[in-house]
Amino acid sequence: MKCRKCGGRGVINLRQHKLILCKEHYLEWLPEQVQRAIDRYHMFTPQERVLVAVSGGKDSLSLWDILTRLGYHTDGLYIGLGIEGEVHYSDESLRLTEQFAGAHGLHLNTIKVAEEYGLAVPEIAQQTYHGQTKPCSVCGRIKRHIMNRAARDGGYDVLATGHNLDDEAAVLFGNTLNWSAGYLMRQGPVLEADIPGVVRKVKPLCRIYEREMAAYALLRGIEYIYDECPFAVGATSIYYKELLNQLEADHPGAKLNFYLSFLQAKKGGLFTGAADQARQSLHPCPTCGQPTSVEGECAFCRMMGKVKKLTKS
Amino acid sequence: MKCRKCGGRGVINLRQHKLILCKEHYLEWLPEQVQRAIDRYHMFTPQERVLVAVSGGKDSLSLWDILTRLGYHTDGLYIGLGIEGEVHYSDESLRLTEQFAGAHGLHLNTIKVAEEYGLAVPEIAQQTYHGQTKPCSVCGRIKRHIMNRAARDGGYDVLATGHNLDDEAAVLFGNTLNWSAGYLMRQGPVLEADIPGVVRKVKPLCRIYEREMAAYALLRGIEYIYDECPFAVGATSIYYKELLNQLEADHPGAKLNFYLSFLQAKKGGLFTGAADQARQSLHPCPTCGQPTSVEGECAFCRMMGKVKKLTKS
Numbered sequence: 001m002k003c004r005k006c007g008g009r010g011v012i013n014l015r016q017h018k019l020i021l022c023k024e025h026y027l028e029w030l031p032e033q034v035q036r037a038i039d040r041y042h043m044f045t046p047q048e049r050v051l052v053a054v055s056g057g058k059d060s061l062s063l064w065d066i067l068t069r070l071g072y073h074t075d076g077l078y079i080g081l082g083i084e085g086e087v088h089y090s091d092e093s094l095r096l097t098e099q100f101a102g103a104h105g106l107h108l109n110t111i112k113v114a115e116e117y118g119l120a121v122p123e124i125a126q127q128t129y130h131g132q133t134k135p136c137s138v139c140g141r142i143k144r145h146i147m148n149r150a151a152r153d154g155g156y157d158v159l160a161t162g163h164n165l166d167d168e169a170a171v172l173f174g175n176t177l178n179w180s181a182g183y184l185m186r187q188g189p190v191l192e193a194d195i196p197g198v199v200r201k202v203k204p205l206c207r208i209y210e211r212e213m214a215a216y217a218l219l220r221g222i223e224y225i226y227d228e229c230p231f232a233v234g235a236t237s238i239y240y241k242e243l244l245n246q247l248e249a250d251h252p253g254a255k256l257n258f259y260l261s262f263l264q265a266k267k268g269g270l271f272t273g274a275a276d277q278a279r280q281s282l283h284p285c286p287t288c289g290q291p292t293s294v295e296g297e298c299a300f301c302r303m304m305g306k307v308k309k310l311t312k313s
Numbered sequence: 314m315k316c317r318k319c320g321g322r323g324v325i326n327l328r329q330h331k332l333i334l335c336k337e338h339y340l341e342w343l344p345e346q347v348q349r350a351i352d353r354y355h356m357f358t359p360q361e362r363v364l365v366a367v368s369g370g371k372d373s374l375s376l377w378d379i380l381t382r383l384g385y386h387t388d389g390l391y392i393g394l395g396i397e398g399e400v401h402y403s404d405e406s407l408r409l410t411e412q413f414a415g416a417h418g419l420h421l422n423t424i425k426v427a428e429e430y431g432l433a434v435p436e437i438a439q440q441t442y443h444g445q446t447k448p449c450s451v452c453g454r455i456k457r458h459i460m461n462r463a464a465r466d467g468g469y470d471v472l473a474t475g476h477n478l479d480d481e482a483a484v485l486f487g488n489t490l491n492w493s494a495g496y497l498m499r500q501g502p503v504l505e506a507d508i509p510g511v512v513r514k515v516k517p518l519c520r521i522y523e524r525e526m527a528a529y530a531l532l533r534g535i536e537y538i539y540d541e542c543p544f545a546v547g548a549t550s551i552y553y554k555e556l557l558n559q560l561e562a563d564h565p566g567a568k569l570n571f572y573l574s575f576l577q578a579k580k581g582g583l584f585t586g587a588a589d590q591a592r593q594s595l596h597p598c599p600t601c602g603q604p605t606s607v608e609g610e611c612a613f614c615r616m617m618g619k620v621k622k623l624t625k626s
Contacts, residue, residue, distance in 0.1 A: 176489050177560075177571050179578035239563070247490075247556065258490050265492035271583060 012215050016253035023219050030216050031066045034204050038070075041189040043202040048157035050074045051199075053147050054100075054108070056093025058217040058224045059162030061100050063205055065222060067160065068104060074160075076101055077150050079143055080112035082120025083229060093225045100222065109154065111146055117304060119311065122231070127307045135231045138303070145300040148290055151199040163203040166210035169255045170240040172262055182293070185271050188263060195291040197284055207256065210241075325528050329566035336532050343529050344379045347517050351383075354502040356515040361470035363387045364512075366460050367413075367421070369406025371530040371537045372475030374413050376518055378535060380473065381417060387473075389414055390463050392456055393425035395433025396542060406538045413535065422467065424459055430617060432624065435544070440620045448544045451616070458613040461603060464512035476516040479523035482568045483553040485575055495606070498584050501576060508604040510597055520569065523554075 001010035003022035010020035021029055037043070044050055050067060054060040054076045067074045078097045083089040094110070101108040114120040121139050125131030131138035151159040168187070175183040193200040205213065217224055232238060248255045282291045285298035292298035297305070314323035316335035323333035334342055350356070357363055365380060367373040367389045380387050391410045396402040407423070414421040427433040434452050438444030444451035464472040481500070488496040506513040518526060530537055545551060561568045595604045598611035605611035610618070 177567065177574075179571075179574040179583070181578050181581060181583045184583070243556065243560065250552070254490065258492075261490075261492040265494050268494060270492070270494045270497070272585070 011219065012212070014212070016209075016256055026215065027219055030208065030212065031069055033208060034063075034066050035070055037189065037207050038202075038204050041202070043160075043190055043204060044072070044158045044200075046072060048073070049155070051077050051109075051147075051151045051154060051156040051159050053077050053079070053143075053159060053161045054097050055079075055162070056096045056225045057162070058222070059164050059167075059205060059210075059213050061097065061162075061222050061224050062213055062217045062220065063160060063162040064100070064106070065104070065220060066216075067204070068106065074106065075154070075156070076106060076108040077147065077159075078108055078110045079146050080110060080114070081122075081139060081143075082112070082114045083122060083231065089225070089227065089229060096223055096225055109150060111150060113142060113146070116146075119307065124303075124307050125231075127310050128303055136229075136235055136237075139231070141300055141303065145288070145290065145298075148197075148199055148201075149288070152197065156199060158200045158202055160202050160204055162205055162213075164205045164208050164210050164213050165255060165259060166241055166244070167237075168203065168206050169244050169259050170237045172259060173240045173244060174236060181271075185266075188266065195282055195284075197289045198291055206259070209255070324532065325525070327525070329522075329569055339528065340532055343521065343525065344382055346521060347376075347379050348383055350502065350520050351515075351517050354515070356473075356503055356517060357385070357471045357513075359385060361386070362468070364390050364422075364460075364464045364467060364469040364472050366390050366392070366456075366472060366474045367410050368392075368475070369409045369538045370475070371535070372477050372480075372518060372523075372526050374410070374475075374535050374537050375526055375530045375533070376473060376475040377413070377419070378417070378533060379529075380517070381419065387419065388467075388469070389419060389421040390460065390472075391421055391423045392459050393423060393427070394435075394452060394456075395425070395427045396435060396544065402538070402540065402543060409536055409538055422463060424463060426455060426459070429459075430620075432620065437616075437620050438544075440623050441616055449542075449548055449550070452544070454613055454616065458601070458603065458611075461510075461512055461514075462601070465510065469512060471513045471515055473515050473517055475518055475526075477518045477521050477523050477526050478568060478572060479554055479557070480550075481516065481519050482557050482572050483550045485572060486553045486557060487549060494584075498579075501579065508595055508597075510602045511604055519572070522568070 001013060001020050002008070003010050003025055004020055005025045006022060008022040008024070011023050012026050013020050019029075050072050052060065052064045052067060052074050054064055055078070064074060064076055076097065078094060080094060081090050098108060100106075113124075117124070119127070121142060122135065124142065125135040125138040128138055147159055147161075172184075172187060175187065189203050189206045191198075191201040216222075228238075244255050244258075282293050284290065285292045285301055287297050287301040290298055290300070296302075314326065314333050315321065316323045316338055317333055318338040319335060321335040321337070324336050325339050326333050363380060363385050365373065365377045365387050367377055369391070377387060377389055389410065391407060393407060394403050411421060413419075426437070430437070432440070434455060435448065437455065438448040438451040441451055460472055460474075485497075485500060488500065502516050502519045504511075504514040529535075541551075557568050557571075595606050597603065598605045598614055600610050600614040603611055603613070609615075
């Protein structure tokens with residue numbers, strides 16, 4: 001197994017690209033791919049201020065590393081969820097994130113859910129009917145709310161998250177199994193800030209396989225939290241990932257093709273009619289000002305309102 | 314395991330419906346489900362003449378049986394593909410189809426590809442670049458062409474095929490993995506005859522699982538050809554079926570939900586914009602008069618033209 005660029009010892013075989021690379025060329029190649037995605041989907045320019053959402057995992061820390069290497073102006077945002085588990089999940093992920101920021105002289109914003117809202121994520125989830133069976137869904141809602149608020153209040157032009165191809169393909173797969181029109185129309189590498197109160201959201205790693213990200217973190221010597229979140233065990237998204245991994249093993253490139261042909265079809269106008277309908281129904285939440293498609297308060301504010309009442313009584 | 318309707322001995326457990334039925338009630342239940350699909354999707358009325366495409370397999374023979382039991386005016390259409398294999402596939406499937414028609418006093422139209430076009434399907438496939446690797450695709454094109462012509466020339470109002478839920482879900486899955494906009498927009502239980510020269514096509518079994526069809530044929534004592542077509546071995550559609558079976562085993566009802574939510578989203582206007590674009594580009598083939606989206610002759614006529622030239626030279 002020899003590197004295609006220099007003939008040196010290959011460390012990774014990118015089957016879907018029919019490409020073998022050595023450590024040095026792989027660490028060059030991956031940021032180039034990320035740069036291409038940034039350009040292709042018009043994510044942000046070198047002049048814009050980027051807030052990178054970092055969890056302490058391989059994807060978000062590597063994203064921060066790559067964007068820094070590519071010369072972008074980035075700060076980090078760490079959201080303390082207050083999740084325990086065997087390794088004190090949240091403590092450990094904060095420690096690794098701070099260690100990374102310190103080593104690279106980067107600025108990290110930290111928001112702890114428990115300090116801000118009185119309860120940590122697992123407690124909030126426990127207080128809600130929905131969260132008892134689907135804590136990840138409640139956690140996602142809280143994170144999206146805080147991320148947007150932090151980016152908006154901090155005056156950032158754009159918020160970048162570390163979703164990789166496997167994440168995106170699994171979400172797309174789930175949305176396709178249910179044909180959730182709203183989610184299908186919204187999913188993409190860029191969520192434009194075309195509604196007041198919303199910051200542009202981008203996913204620069206959307207075309208990079210999870211194993212490619214793991215290899216990058218390893219070869220760059222980035223120390224990250226290995227464990228999955230203890231609440232994610234048995235999550236549907238993990239089930240979908242496994243199914244797609246099986247498809248990928250039998251048909252290399254299938255995952256990438258699934259995601260890219262979706263973006264292509266969308267660009268070609270597949271969902272045009274429905275997209276127009278959906279856009280019209282968004283309005284700002286009267287409490288937090290973030291856009292929502294439901295009547296009255298947004299889902300986050302309604303949820304937090306209920307939780308407050310319960311904890312007071 | 315007891316029948317929910319009579320408490321008798323259950324013979325089938327319909328997990329996705331949480332329903333156990335005995336032989337007698339199952340043989341009542343299935344035609345009711347088919348009748349519902351016919352009504353729901355406005356497939357045809359009792360006054361219309363239905364041509365049922367029969368292959369000698371469990372689905373199409375059972376469909377013919379069910380439509381007859383439901384009181385519809387049906388004739389059969391058997392297309393002789395000239396496929397050999399271990400069991401003389403085509404000979405055996407014709408024998409079983411004729412036997413079924415004879416036993417029920419039904420009229421069967423038979424068209425043999427070799428008699429009509431000089432070559433059987435495997436030979437035609439061999440003569441085409443595409444057919445050498447994908448004979449099923451060539452076979453499908455030939456069958457669609459002949460089915461429509463036979464229905465049109467015979468003055469039938471509608472052509473019914475035996476595609477079951479597993480078939481439809483697998484096709485949908487394949488079209489979704491590639492996000493083939495054209496195919497996604499066309500797929501459904503009814504293909505309307507809104508273009509001159511085209512007969513309405515319907516799939517009354519589109520909501521019935523393959524195992525439900527197999528159980529019906531077995532319990533009704535319908536003798537059908539068990540073997541898969543020898544050319545279908547290793548076909549992608551079979552691979553997709555297996556993947557969906559795995560999903561179904563882990564999440565009973567997932568296959569039905571995938572297909573029905575697709576129809577729902579489509580009805581809700583998900584593909585509206587793109588559908589309008591696609592419709593405008595259809596025109597009648599100058600040779601056979603059937604509609605086509607490609608410039609000039611349709612794919613069938615082009616293929617047969619090439620094959621004729623090759624066999625003459």
